[in-house]
Amino acid sequence: MKKSVFAVLLLAGLWSCGKKEDAGDLSGIPYSPTSYKLEVPAGWPQPDLPADNPMTKEGIALGRKLFYDPILSVDSTVSCASCHRLQGSFTDNSPVSTGVQGREGKRSSMALVNLAFMNRGLFWDGRVQTLEEQALLPVEDHLEMDENWPMAERKLQRSTHYPELFRKAFGIQHRSEITRTLAVKAIAQFERSITSKDSKYDKVLQGVPGYSFTDDEQVGYEMFFNISKTLPDAQCGHCHSGALLTTNQYLNNGLQAAAELTDFIDAGRGTVTKNQFDNGKMRTPGIRNIGFTAPYMHNGSLKSIEEVVDHYNSGGKYSPNLDPLIHQVKLNAIQKRQLLAFLNTLNDSTFIQNPAYRSPF
């Protein structure tokens, strides 16, 4: 009896292996991706969209799942979203972030906002150029997810639901075609879909009926962008300008004291360009949603927006390549309050509630 059951199972096994459609064949699942048009508000720069990774609804859906899934970490405890949380405008609200097994990172997590429009390098020091390249790194970073890509690929290939999602996004024929290249393409598509454009600041500038600055906000706005001759220039708008509120330049805004160019604790841009004069410089971040992203700066050293304003107002710490725009601004207490009022208009609360960006799990 036992023997015959075994024989039947064996035969069935042989038969299914011999069939053309083995368990990994996905060609029966329809592949008809829907293209996704990224909305570009009036006055914004054109997004930087790579020709070899067009955005589709299916690609974004897959990328969102991968972004929120700890499957890409060695012990399935950490996902991209562990350090990039929607409530924090995709930061983690810690001075430095924490990866697998509680390992502390070296820098503060960055907000992921309007990344499709940032085209001068990624990370605080700009060491990678594209979102696809970027997404490869955290997975294998010892302090972050500490997985290796061959293993991550195998986990995705064996998963019960990912093969179908990769098929729908990229038209693969077989689960063995799931690769890191496709995984990071999907993640990059999701990231490019993350846009924030509905702050009070945007609405006032666009002239949306019912939106105007309060008196304090208006004064803060004029100081930020140096619009009025009778008010002090708070300097901010020279570096945080345009629709993205950044020029994306690498600058030293006086956070680290350094007697010599070789004395910076974190050399930032200098480690990438190998030019000593770039030591201590970081990419100027867009400052939308800063009400949600505390603490601030690459080292998370400033705990509140008040501390940020005090930092700039005091002229920052000395180093040989401190940017010339960083010097004592001498705002009085009322003007500081007015600048803060303006900075709060940069918060987009619809963004952190956007269901399209939430965890799909």
Ligand code: HEC
């Ligand atoms: C352990 C925490 C951690 C995890 C996990 C993590 N990140 Fe990050 N992320 C950071 C930190 C910290 C930085 C800034 C690092 C630097 O500049 O050196 C960063 C920077 C970035 C940036 C650059 C943003 C910009 O404006 O330049 C992107 C994009 C990003 N992460 C996406 C991801 C994706 C996608 C994943 C998952 C595959 C991920 N991160 C996983 C902490 C994390």
Ligand code: HEC
């Ligand atoms: C010389 C150019 C420059 C000027 C002027 C400037 N910033 Fe910055 N800002 C930077 C750079 C560069 C960074 C990143 C520095 C770092 O982390 O090391 C930064 C970071 C920030 C951050 C932190 C964002 C984050 O994600 O952590 C805030 C907030 C900010 N600036 C607000 C302001 C305000 C408000 C003013 C005016 C009072 C101002 N900045 C003036 C260049 C500038």
